Amino acid sequence: MPHQISVLIDFNHISSQHDLLEAFTQLNHLKPGDELELQIDLNGTGFIYPDLLLLLVARIECLKRNDIKVICSMVNFNPNSDRANYASRINFFEIIGIELEEDFTRLDRQGRFIEISKFNETNINTVFAEIMRILIVNGVNEDMLTVLNFCLYEVLDNTLNHSSPEFRYGAGTGFVVAQFFPRSQEIRIIIADTGQGIHAALTGHPKSRFIDLSEPEAVTRCIERGVTNSLGLGFGLWATSEMMSKNKGDFIIYSGGSCLRNGTLYQTPHWRGTINYLRINTNISVNYKEIFGEDSDQLDMFQEFKESQFGNLENLW
Template sequence: MKIHLPNSAFLGNIDPFLRTLDITNPDRLEITTNEKWISIHPIVLSMVAAIGLTISPLKIHFKKPEATSKHYLKRMGLFTLLKIPSDIKITEHEPAGRFIPLTQINDSSALTKFITNMVPLLHLKPKHSESIRYIVSELVRNALEHSLSKHGAIVSAQYYKKSNSIRIGIADTGLGIRKTINHSHNAKSDLEAIQLALSPGITGATKKEGGTEINAGAGLFFIRSIAKVNRDYFMIYSGKAMYKLLKNKPTQKKISLHSDPFMDRFSKDENLPFWQGTAVGIDISLETTKELSFLLDLIRETYTTAIKERKKAKYKKARFI
């Protein structure tokens, strides 16, 4: 496997990074970096960590980074998590208000603890922390519950002063969306599986409307909706497919939610290197963050409409002869 960390990879321009991933030889991981500058979204780090945890640290070959910003990798805990040596020296900063280093979460109680500690670290106002802890809780629980990854979920986040935004990345190396959703559906491709997973009320746990006792198939729809209403990027990559919700133009005054993610402004790629698992990146702009309460009104309306439409589609038609 080969991963090259480029000089820039954020959700808006992450596609070239994904295309260059080489996941062909699972017995060895070679990591190289741009020689001058590395500026990357937390999802990139979470993916590198997630894949690195699948092999022995002795089989990871991390070419010594030379970039001026190499300290970022150290500060975010990449070498520590992967148990590989690094001679990069950093002045330890108090992380409060800046970032959440790479964290491996293996079970439900570890997630609860992580969320409790996360909010003070990012110094968030209540209206921001509500959405962010909601997103992290739902995405990590999804990974723990559905991916069945031996290595849990890898999370990292960073506050960006210039854009006044929090960027979050969560990756796992589990079953992936298509396998999970196809327990009860029949997605023909990874992209179709992602489309189903992002639609309200569709879960791999059952075909029935309303889901199971612990699963409604709503988590990813809620998160896509939070990103849509806040005009933020949201990217999900699983198998060979990537779906990216693009930013809405600020001139668009009224934002409406769609149950079908393909009705939103988005980009896609169906021929990426196969990612065994799921990776999700999201940006939350703190300037435009709408109150969670406002979002819930929109979500309720869209969710109910989607169920009604699906039920209606199954109605038998009268035969006129």
């Protein structure tokens, strides 16, 4: 018999991705046909990072896709608060179906942030170009841009190629948000899906060499060079991990009940699908040769991308 339940997601008690995943455990028993009243409390002080709002959006979509009726409402809500204005600006309310009249003027966000956005095979190149614009105009050195040009497209591409059990390019979809934070000189990017997860993607393909891996083993080994389910080279997550280590930032992967944080595995509340989170220090340079060696192909690829997308960089200012 269908159940009707009410769950509160209170951002006064949520300050990390782990906290939010813990709050989501209240939803794990829901079944198709159930009805959820999801109450959201954004009241309080302090900044709410966009990755948390994106994960809530993705979780709501996952519930709806599994035939669970979700009705979102706000509690203790001040529509003119800084938190409400920020959430509105990155399209949080619009996506979850809450109408809110904005009492501010939307300034151009080009080169500063990307609103919470869903991506698929039709708009992946647009989303990728917008992320690269943020990196380029906010001081990431060109050598590191060469690496990120490859890595970020690979992470986005993995979502389209591996998150669906169909193992067909374009069958998967995901969400992305990115923002530059000038005070801390960092760019935060999160790319998340609610698909089959790393373990199923790595072990489920009939041609995979890694069908015997456990979930923790699959999540741990996904950043090793050459680890793939046979649909790729197994190069993207390895290069991303190497680059982030040298940048002294953060590269965190959540999938299933496992979290790989800068190469160290932790147990975590379950996430259906895969989360890739990068915190990039814009003031710490990484030479692309430290990742790719003397191979100039990646540098040439980045230069071609930069010229095709942006032309003369002076036009960006």
